[in-house]
Amino acid sequence: MPEKRLLDIRNLDAFYGAFQALFGISLHAERGETLAIIGANSAGKSTLMKAIVGLVTTRNAEIRFAGGELAGRPTQQIVREGIALVPEGRRLFRSLSVEENLLVGGHLHRSGPWSLMAIYDLFPVLREKRHQPSTSLSGGQQQMVAIGRALMANPDLVLIDELSLGLAPIVIRDIYAALPRVTAAGTSAIIVEQDTSQALAVANRVYCLRGGRITLEGTPASLTRDAISAAYFGV
């Protein structure tokens, strides 16, 4: 029986050189949970995602994942432990085809529910376009590839940074419609969003960030609109 608590972050400070971007962040995620992290531009959401996977320098932090300590370990090791990040702006490998992007995501061969076939079932449009250059796809399709590429690593936890930023509403709906199938397959998710209503609809719990600090935490049902705007805008 694995521990129920998948991710437990305590007292995380993050820095870009001398500039401190995050202050004493503590948050946790249970297995099977979908978390939403909301907040305005430059609230520190992306920095938090990068800090978890070791792309940003942290200090004093305890980042326990599936019982092991991640703080201070190199990114490629953290990924092997079972965390995958869908980076902001999708950042597909532009000289690789759609399928090659997915294969690169799966090169560690961790066991789990996700394979090329499973990704094509999740996002059928990718199957038709699998031999096309990744740059020939629309933004929404690129986001599907980026999510599929992360899932191919068969992570226990997938972090999706700015899921809907810059995408057409209809595609955003399609991607959100696929998310429950991701968690049903046993992959927990943390979604970073500026589009609060989308995030609240799928999340089990929500954290709001402002100025590098957590200003609100709770279940979507327990949070009032006023409480959220106060936490979001600081008014």
Next chain:
Amino acid sequence: MEWANVILQGILVGGLYALFATGLSLIFGVMRLVNIAHGDLIVLAAYVALLCVTQTSIHPLLAIFLVAPVMAVAGYGLQRILFNRTLGADLLPPLLVSFGLSVIIQNVLLQIFTADSRKLSAGAIETATVPIFNGLAVGVLPLLMFVAAVAIIAALQFMFYSLPIGRALRATSDDPEVARLMGYDNRHLFGVAMALSLAVVAVAGVFLAVRANFDPALGPSRLIYGFEAVIIGGLGNLWGTLAGGVILGVAQAIGAKIDPGWQLLAGHLVFLAVLAFRPEGLFPKVDG
């Protein structure tokens, strides 16, 4: 017929220039490193071949199979110990470090082997020819160099586009940070790329040593030929690099035919013309 012969010889020499250029092109493509020491590494490989041949009395061309692994291991170590520390957003540090390495290699070779020029003797194969038709003949050695260049480039293309390690190298070249997110260890991948580059350098070095005299100061001019072939062919396209080498070789051969003093000048003029009128090269890689 005389001109056909000139052009044919130029094409075959172009194979050697393509060998000079391939490792350079590969390293720039994968990690945006302009390796100023590339030419000196070719000369170093020639001296390593010289040592192999004098110590073991192996045939110079077979020495390739000894020199290539030695240079590949050295390349991996060089990358992990030296170049990886210099890579980053700024292109200048790796450029300066490779320039320093160039100076060091030249002087170490000068200390150990003196400034005397050397040559590896490959025996009868050096003068053997294959008749084609009507008095036209090609030398076996130039033909071998050309075939080696084509085979190496075909093998590298296959690796880059059909094998997982090639996908990894392309992904790392596209976006090193996201490659780490996929679980790749970029320091290792860059090491592999440098090992491949220096294995090709080893082949180029042995052919250089068999074809003509070499001495410790020969590196920079080989680097220039390599650069010119890469630029003429277009960055990021290894078949383009082969074409660039051939164009350079043919230009030099035609120049030499008109007047022996024009050999090098003709090659440089073609290079300048490409740089002036088509700076992206004749066969640039098209993305997406």
